[in-house]
């Protein structure tokens with residue numbers, strides 16, 4: 001079976017899809033591979049390859065991590081028309097299968113993928129059974145726990161542009177926490193209307209968010225705890241090696257610093273030679289562990305292991321916007337965090353990587369619906385005063401993306417249900433800047 005996903009072609013693994021293919025192969029005896037479809041793919045060549053691959057096999061295809069790509073959704077429809085059974089898995093499978101609520105009354109809303117997908121599977125692959133391959137019109141669900149199946153055959157990944165190409169994974173992933181701990185933090189935020197609607201009669205709304213307000217992943221999965229230490233080490237042990245060292249890997253946990261020192265000590269004890277650990281880490285974790293970081297980095301230096309803060313979700317340098325995002329941090333927290341990293345960089349040099357020119361890509365969301373002149377001025381002033389452009393600011397900011405199933409999706413729908421304003425949709429995204437009607 002093939003699990004198709006979006007892929008950029010860079011040599012990084014896709015943990016969820018690769019674990020699923022490994023599970024199919026090892027637990028259900030279904031030979032499986034993952035094929036990442038690049039944006040420039042030739043549909044003609046891909047359909048020919050699929051024809052050849054499935055000759056004499058059960059014609060079941062799975063899809064995961066489509067990233068809202070309409071070309072991939074069209075491909076699913078075409079395969080279904082050809083008689084394939086199509087199954088959706090991965091993040092937001094339930095929501096993307098069902099679509100937005102009340103699409104009869106609001107026909108512009110995303111109607112879901114149930115017309116092209118025969119079934120959707122929500123949750124860890126552990127709950128998948130062979131008879132699910134014959135499911136039709138079903139939403140299959142299995143609850144997340146921290147004891148999930150975690151074996152990965154790192155050699156089962158291919159990409160497709162014009163032909164099937166094996167991808168040698170050079171950046172792996174190791175799961176340390178199931179879901180995001182911050183997603184357990186519920187809070188209510190008061191959101192004013194988008195700036196472009198301030199002249200209109202649009203209500204200010206109280207919205208309840210769990211985790212960051214734009215985050216669809218945390219809302220989808222919640223938080224289910226840390227993986228046991230020996231199961232984390234087992235994942236590290238199974239990573240591919242280059243020149244006697246494990247390939248760099250991303251430690252998946254938004255609060256990784258409580259585990260990092262232990263992980264380094266245990267790999268040293270078990271003589272597992274690492275090269276680099278990438279952290280996708282929250283600002284509050286760095287601030288809470290500022291005094292431990294020097295010891296952790298000293299240990300990393302003695303083992304010649306690089307620690308990269310590859311993605312810190314700063315998102316904004318304006319307190320009001322940080323509050324609207326429910327980020328749980330302030331500009332003062334960000335300044336403290338960056339000062340800590342700069343100080344440690346002076347001391348640890350190439351063992352600590354966090355700068356844009358070292359490959360890190362930190363979050364900065366702009367434009368947002370609330371970018372009035374005051375917010376833009378404050379953001380720019382802080383960027384200038386604290387020299388974030390030198391090391392922190394990404395080359396390009398990311399516009400605020402509203403996935404239909406995120407908490408901000410609820411906000412948009414509440415505006416739509418209390419006014420005559422309608423926002424555009426583009427696949428699974430809501431275009432908050434695109435008013436479909438101007439409402440008179």
Ligand code: SF4
Pocket residue numbers: 180181182183210211212215217218254282313
């Ligand atoms: S954006 Fe990151 S920190 Fe915020 S809820 Fe999502 S996963 Fe957690």
